[in-house]
Amino acid sequence: MSQFFDEVLQESRIARAAVRIRQVVLALVILVTLAVMANVFLQIDHELERSSSVNSDNATWTMAQVEVDTLKLQRAILVAMDRPGDPQALDDLRLAFDIFYSRFNVLAQSGRLEGLPINNSLRSALWADGAFFDRVTPLMDGDDAALATALPAIRDEMNGVAEQVRTDVVQSLQALLASGDARRGELRRSLQIFAASALGLLALMAALSVVIVQQNRAQARRAQTTVRAVHNLRAVIESSLDALVICDALGRITDCNGAAEGLFGRRRDEFSGLNLGDMLSKEGLEDPFATLRTQFRDGAADLQDGRLQMIGHRRDATTLPIEVALAEAMSADGAPMFIAFIRDISERIEREESLRKARNDALKGEEAKARFLAVMSHEMRTPLNGLIAATELLQTSTDLDKRQAWLSDIVLSCGTAALDQVNNVLELTRLGANRTGGDQVTDFSPVQVVRDLVTQHLPHAGKRGNRLVFEEPADPIPRVTASQHLFLRALYNLLGNAIKFTDAGSITVSLRADTLEDGRRLHLAVDITDTGIGIAEQDLERIFHNFETLDSSFARMRDGTGLGLGIAKLSAEAMGGAIRVVSTLGKGSTFTLDVTLPVAVEATRPSAATPPTSDQEAPALHILVVEDNPINSLLLSEMLRLRGHTVSNAVDGVEAVEKAETTAYDMILTDISMPRMDGIEATRRIRAHGACRTVPIIGVTANAIPERMPEFLSAGMTDVLAKPVTRSALMAVIATHARGAAPAQAIPAAPPAAEPAILNLDVLREAQREMGAEFVDRIASRLLNEADALMIELEELGLKAAFDQAAKAAHKSAGAAASIGLAGLHAALLRYETAAQAGDAPAAATALTAARKVLLRTVLDLRDNGVTLNAGPALAL
Known part of the structure; x- marks a missing residue:
């Protein structure tokens, strides 16, 4: 690790030297900037002052010369008039006029004098068409006689021009002085602004200097902290129990810690020049280092807790199981480097193997226990259930004398006690196993x-x-x-x-x-x-x-x-x-x-207005009944027709979707579990398109538990009815949703008792009142005979282990049994359905045996309650 830490310390020393260099350079820059700014400021001030003075003096002189030239021209005119015959006097006059004329040309070309009265009003008065220069210039350019004759007139006009020149020169000088003062003031303000800006810049530079100095100090403190951290990190890494190996981008080892020396049996200098991949291996890997780089960069699935399990090769040619984690970093010169964290997992693998063996032994014991309990459940409860059922049947179907009744009571009591103890043992095992x-x-x-x-x-x-x-x-x-x-x-x-x-x-x-x-x-x-x-x-x-x-x-x-x-x-x-x-x-x-x-x-649902339940409050509707069980379909349809509704039927979800495509029913009542297509999928498709997208769809199921309600309602069902369907519950749902009331939750069936009665007399009596005793007798006879045939079918399916088909067949008949109050048969078939869905063959066999006994008791109880049953295999008692 020394090379790695030396590089870090070298970087720290370089950083401190860089701080000092920045300080010196900053001071030089400030001094040079101040000198240059001062020199530039002085030069600008001097040149501006000089330029302003020269321009002002030149303009003043020019205007003074205008007045002088005017006076010279007047004097030349007077001299020429005093010497009329002297040609030299006329030549001097012409020279004085030319000078006067040229002076005004100079005024016209001077930008400095532009806008002054001498260059505006006077020049315009002299140069205008028909003015002084237009009249006098031809005379000056003509012969001497004409000029001499015009001298008196020129003298008089020149006197007016001289007066005007004097006035305009004075006004121009005053304007020039005022303009110069204003320009000097503006220049002074500009220089003041420049000076203020320069001072502001200097202040900003000073502030930046302070910040830089503070940063340099902070960086120096960080450098010191880094040095201490490096020393501490070196101590930590050197004392680490995991081996650390540093290598370059090609896998060549450049450094390591003491744990790596002990792990691989090599001195630190012996690692130099070795390739990390030569010290590692894993089945199926040709280049371990390249694989490590790829897997740790991509987060491969082979990684466990960020490490890859491999085999390490020691100097003495022995091997040991290790875990390797790879981290990528940058060296001081910017080149990529890799740090491998290597851990010896020999002891952990030994412990895992020991735990695995103990776990397998425990699983074998648990499996043996489970097999024992399954055998106990089937082999003991089945004969006990048969014993109890046979004794009860003996007591209810046979005339016994007092001694026989006493003995049968003893048999029933002992059988019940034995079954209770077996159930207690099995229940204890189930609860104790947290199942x-x-x-x-x-x-x-x-x-x-x-x-x-x-x-x-x-x-x-x-x-x-x-x-x-x-x-x-x-x-x-x-x-x-x-x-x-x-x-x-x-x-x-x-x-x-x-x-x-x-x-x-x-x-x-x-x-x-x-x-x-x-x-x-x-x-x-x-x-x-x-x-x-x-x-x-x-x-x-x-x-x-x-x-x-x-x-x-x-x-x-x-x-x-x-x-x-x-x-x-x-x-x-x-x-x-x-x-x-x-x-x-x-x-x-x-x-x-x-x-x-x-x-x-x-x-917990807030109470709402009680929906109408009377038959008269619900209008006559056209209702589609979707039910695969003929008895359920017949009972539900008859119940609706007696209330004045028109009923159409479908045997499964496929037929329901086809009919709902073209016919706009007022309401749809659908079973949940059906062949080909269940009620949930059918509801989704009806809601997707067709003529019944918005009509109420009521689910009818014997499995209306709270956990499944969101599934039913999210599929698009408006409400759910729980089987057995009573007239009052059915009419309440129809009356509610026929008027577009808010969807209700499922109307739950009465909570099942620990052991439900064989007959639900309330449902049976209601069915007899609604549809007539004779109709119910026919339905009950048909259902019992179908149930008897179902028992044979379920037994055959159980032998074939076709539990999915068996569960569906049991579910189909269970709903029909509940419809006319055969609660015991309904519960027995549901128990079989649950066992079949779980694939529990012993439990399914037990439930089937119990269902056969319930079927016999159902026949007896129906007859005891006045139901006339037609002939059939199940009714031969």
């Missing part, structure tokens, strides 16, 4: 979830002699947008734990809520208070550990795996909340789920 991103976010009512949960646990609490109470809040609580699964899972385990450890007591559930951020977020606190056995203070933290029970002996009174509270804690944390507990041993406990969740969009 919560797949939890579906939906809008739900916290009050409704807690109410349903309490209702679900009433029989369990009653068996232990407990009183279970839900203290509902007095003020309404808005819906929230979050994972209902996590919220329900946390409360489910907390409430189950309270019932398990309380006998002949009471469990009270209360819900408190506070709005935050101007109503955009909701802080919820769900308290579950029991009068059970309580928990000792030293155990309050331990109870949330997985597989941890307070009584782990074989004689413990409470069964359990110790997973419930751990799952509740992980579920709460996955929502960004926490669980707090206050307990007194022997008196009871209070567990609190504390969580803050976003308020649902429709709950």
Whole structure:
């Protein structure tokens, strides 16, 4: 590095010498400038004064001579008159006249006398046509006799001319003196201005001199700072752990630091003349130095954190892995130079290899664990689900005596308990692995979830002699947008734990809520208070550990795996909340789920005027219904026709776009998921051109979750209806948008319960009222038979691993099931669709098995509710 720093110090010395030279040159320039300006000023003043004096004297003399010549001419006239016969007197007269005449010629040619009275009025009076010179000149040029005769007249006229000459000479002299004074004053002012300008220039030069001196001093200080910085930088570089090698544009090494000596096993003088490329290598590179220059200049993709990994070659022919970074700089003479920063990464590679091996071992263990859980999920839950479903079917479809009913209850209870434990283990694994991103976010009512949960646990609490109470809040609580699964899972385990450890007591559930951020977020606190056995203070933290029970002996009174509270804690944390507990041993406990969740969009939307919902308020419209499922299309069309609307149908997006090209419909109702072209793309194309560019387009989907609403609306949809479509919701949308009201958000379907009922009786009864029981019977029979055929199709597609086709087929039938209130079948098919979309074969098989059982229960529940089903494969029960 010494050469590099010597160059920097040499530059500093040169800079200081340049400062001194500039100071000397500046002083000389100032002195020379002052001398030259003074000399020029004196010369100008002298010459101007002289020139002004000469001109003034010449003009004065000329005007004086005019008067003298006038007097001489008068005297010559008088002499000639006294000697009339003397020719010499006449010649003298002619000479005097010629002198007088010439004098006025001189006046005419003098620019100095221009504008004076003697050169204006007198000259004009003498030279004018018919004036003195015109009359007298011929006489002077004539013979002596004529001249002698005219002498008296010439004398008289000359007397007038003399008087005028005297007057004009005096006035001209006065004007000349005044003009000279004015010109001298102007000259003096010009000289004063010149002097002031010169003084200003001198002041400016002085100021510049001061600035230059200050700059020189600052530069001197910077030079000193540079010297110190160079010394400090030299110390830093020499003590650097990274090797630094300096080379020229051709890669020839010119200097290095001590770390480079140790890295490559060479003394500093041994580097001189070597090429950097000869000390480096990388697979596939013929010229390492040229490659380095190119990659670091262009920022190639091979660079990692600004460095390129290569192989270094030591003097003893050994190699070592290194990282190289290259920087381009300029030497003192302006030639390009390069600085290579080289780092030994042998230890890092060894650590990375060790970590990679450990990671691979961990991944293998995780993979084995995942395979085990997948097998457990399929191999254990599938028979347990079958056991529970068969037992429920046995109880509902067969007349059992008391002992058989008692035994079946035991089977059902044990199967449910076993399934619950398996689900707890799998849920714990999912939460512990931080795989919560797949939890579906939906809008739900916290009050409704807690109410349903309490209702679900009433029989369990009653068996232990407990009183279970839900203290509902007095003020309404808005819906929230979050994972209902996590919220329900946390409360489910907390409430189950309270019932398990309380006998002949009471469990009270209360819900408190506070709005935050101007109503955009909701802080919820769900308290579950029991009068059970309580928990000792030293155990309050331990109870949330997985597989941890307070009584782990074989004689413990409470069964359990110790997973419930751990799952509740992980579920709460996955929502960004926490669980707090206050307990007194022997008196009871209070567990609190504390969580803050976003308020649902429709709950925060400002209230608008209620749109008209009555059938009479909506005018009769021509509506295009786009639906690939025949049952959905038939139900929706029939519902619209009963309200007096004209309906046209399209089976997919392609047909919808073709019809909308030429027919101006009043409104379009379109499904989202369809073959060939979905509703989103169809909406975009209809909005682009055709006769229906501006008509309302209403999306109809079973997947109207908030996350997809921007996608639907940005495609051009006016509004979105969630399946199942009720008459009131449909008529409200039609009445709103038929009059061009502002677009609303999606009308959400009722929030799904943890386990939806087999039938949505509200939708079923409404369909029967609207379209008649016989029509609904036919639709239900057709749908159930198609669902039975669908189960066979889904099984075949699953064996072929054609999950995309299976998901589409399940989605198509799910919407139709929801349309007439078959909520259980709708939910079962959606679960299968979700599993198929994820390509999860075990989950899809489980969902298909569950869907078959739901189909059988749907047939039984429809018959129990008075629906007459026609014959078919699915209706053979």
